[in-house]
Amino acid sequence: MLARGLQAAATAPITVMRMEHDDHGEALQRLAALTNDITLPRAACNTWRALYLGLRTLREDLMEHIHLENNILFEPAVAQPAND
Numbered sequence: 001m002l003a004r005g006l007q008a009a010a011t012a013p014i015t016v017m018r019m020e021h022d023d024h025g026e027a028l029q030r031l032a033a034l035t036n037d038i039t040l041p042r043a044a045c046n047t048w049r050a051l052y053l054g055l056r057t058l059r060e061d062l063m064e065h066i067h068l069e070n071n072i073l074f075e076p077a078v079a080q081p082a083n084d
Contacts, residue, residue, distance in 0.1 A: 007077045014074045021066045028059055 001010040032038065038055050040048060 002073065002077050010077060014078060018070060018074065021070060024062060024066065028062065031055065031059070 001007075001013070035052070035055065038052055038059065040052050044052070
């Protein structure tokens with residue numbers, strides 16, 4: 001939609017995605033609280049190490065995804081006057 005210049009039509013889906021991003025941010029905060037900011041427990045076994053490594057990767061990837069959409073893709077789209 002955005003590549004075709006349909007910013008006005010994309011406004012509602014962008015709003016929904018931003019709300020989902022907020023929900024994911026809250027889930028990441030809960031994850032951080034439950035895992036002591038994804039800090040390995042003392043004497044963690046290899047399974048726990050793999051789990052926490054995966055959690056860190058998930059958090060980083062999700063935060064990058066949210067940043068790219070909210071600040072790079074969506075912001076200019078909602079700031080521009082609609083061409084459609």
